[in-house]
Amino acid sequence: MVKEISTHTIWELLKTIPDPEIPAISIVDLGIVRNVHFKETTLHITVTPTYSGCPAMSFMKDEITRHLELQGITNYQVNTSLAPAWTTDWMRDEVKAKLKEAGIAPPSDEINCPQCDSKKVQVVSEFGSTACKAMYKCLDCLEPFHHFKQI
């Protein structure tokens, strides 16, 4: 029964789980799902934390569990690995585009206003409402915005 499900199907399933704090992107987009494979009949999913103290981490693991069980998958293990350490370099260009669409300046050496693309921006706070974001404001259109920190 379980063997009929391919890892591809699992990846597609995981792509439907939104990041709890930035619902515009999925947990796969975020880059925390590192590996999906079957070992005999057990499904193994490996995730890696974004920030070590990120409170959303346990919520994301619970969401993975919940989605698997909704599909009738009961024989699984969700493991955490620390190395290699999570980096925003794993974020693909299309994911960065989704962030910009949601009003969040994506991780980059050069931070532009997600609203008007102005380069004239100013940091308001290096820490934001979540561990992964910093606060900025645009000096042209005056909109405040979040920047997804590059690490």
Added chain:
Amino acid sequence: MSKELLFKYVLTLGDDALILGQRLSQWAYKGPFLEEDIALSNISLDMFGRATLFLEYAATLKGNDSTADDLAFKRNEREFSNHILCEQPNGNFADTMVRQFFLDAFYKLFLQSLTKSKDAQLSAIAQKSIKETTYHLRHSSKWIIRLGDGTAESHEKVQSAIDNLWMFTNELFEMNQIDNNMLTQKIGVDCSSIKAEWDQIIDEVLSESTLKRPENTHMTSGGREGIHTEHLGHLLSDMQYLQRAYPDAKW
């Protein structure tokens, strides 16, 4: 025997992160302004995350179904081996920032070296944590410069914080028997060898901030051996209250 030493080494690293995290969390709702309140809480969370990683690892080394929570909440003051600097009270904002700056600079160098540990788990935790510490150091350095080169009052407060906390800095670079054993096994860090680089980071920021580095201050230590200042007991009585009053309570 070797596993026992590794356990103690990892526990010490967990204690540093846990106690500093607890101190920083005491700023929540009391920050000088909203953004800084959030910054201090974020850094506190990073330290708690790091403490969890170290203490979970320590618990597996200890065995006997020991957990990270047992280690955090059911040990007495003398069983904690954190650096004394981590437990120093928050004081005013300058005191907190100076404590953070001294420790961030130390952790940056310490973790850099720990990434090369022969112990795969310690190396993995270091690789994870170094990114966060690099960000913390940028934040605390900027504050030292802003306060030092700011108003007469902010300059005086940050200089006084530096003078008061300086006596706890030498402990960061001391090596005890466990440290030396771990170093020989290529698991641990040679703290004495990172002192020169730490001095350089501190001197550069102090000079840009127009602040003075204290000279010939009496240095104190003892945290690694469980000899703490009077502040740790108070911190623990607050942090451990719930598990002491209602052992194994879960929610």
